[in-house]
Amino acid sequence: MSATPRPPSYRGQTFRDSLSVSLTVGSYGAAFGAASIAAGFSVVQTSLLSLLTFSGASQFAVIGVIGAGGSAISAIATATLLGFRNGLYGLRMAPLLKVRGLSRVLAAHVTIDESTGVALSQESRGEEAMRSGFWLTGIGVFIFWNLFTLAGAFGAQAMGNPAAWGLDAAVPAAFLGLVWPRLVTNTDRFISLAAVALALVLIPISPAGLPVIATAGLAVVIGLRKKDSIPHE
């Protein structure tokens, strides 16, 4: 995923990059599938989330908020805020892809961390390689993510009581795994801990789902106070 400098070379390399990212990331879909069943969703609902939302953090947020008893509104709001960065990736990818109509709809759906990341990592090989990196990774992750979601969902369904298998702890562990690479600076780490603290304080005094979305205010406050440097994306 991270761009190691490579010699200018052939298509095979781009293909291999895309495939390895697709397989690795797609396999995390199993964790989502299992967690979604543990949160009380059906196999069909779980699969629909993976097919239609297709954005890992947003999907985990939906099952996390609803599983904790939150309302659909707060689940959607949390997931949407988390999905916002995909829109920014789209800004970056659009001039490269130059697609219209149905292809643009398709491109939008597979605009995620990984497709954007692989496309950008192919920069030294030229625009053609960047485009194929985007499409191969986007479609590859889509296929594997959905297959593994289904596998995870059926697996969890066969297990029964989620707590007995530790699935109730797998969800926060997955969130931790997702947020970990983003905690680069001390400010990042401070904000992360502050968000946990704020959410915990709000839990006993507000309806379920609200403590999570309320922490978005924290990001706004600290983002506005920050003077110049732009955090990693």
Next chain:
Amino acid sequence: MGTSAAVFALKYLGQSIPENYLSHPKFKSINGYIPIVLLSALIGVQTFSEKTKLMIDHRALGLGVALLALMLRAPFPIVVISAAASSALLYHFT
């Protein structure tokens, strides 16, 4: 359904609108922090609460193990599986 529609709309919007609207540094800064705060809050809620009650149970051990795994640079599946396994163990012994 609503989530799917909203998340897709954002992806499509990003593909469609001109760049300069969202390139303000303050906006980028906030946008960089949003995933951090939301994911962190979700960790807290999912680990230490049941409905609107705070509690510490087997899940806390799972989260601790996940943290340890991440500090040892374990890959994502190992992080999740080790958290689940340790949490399940404690659940069975309490």
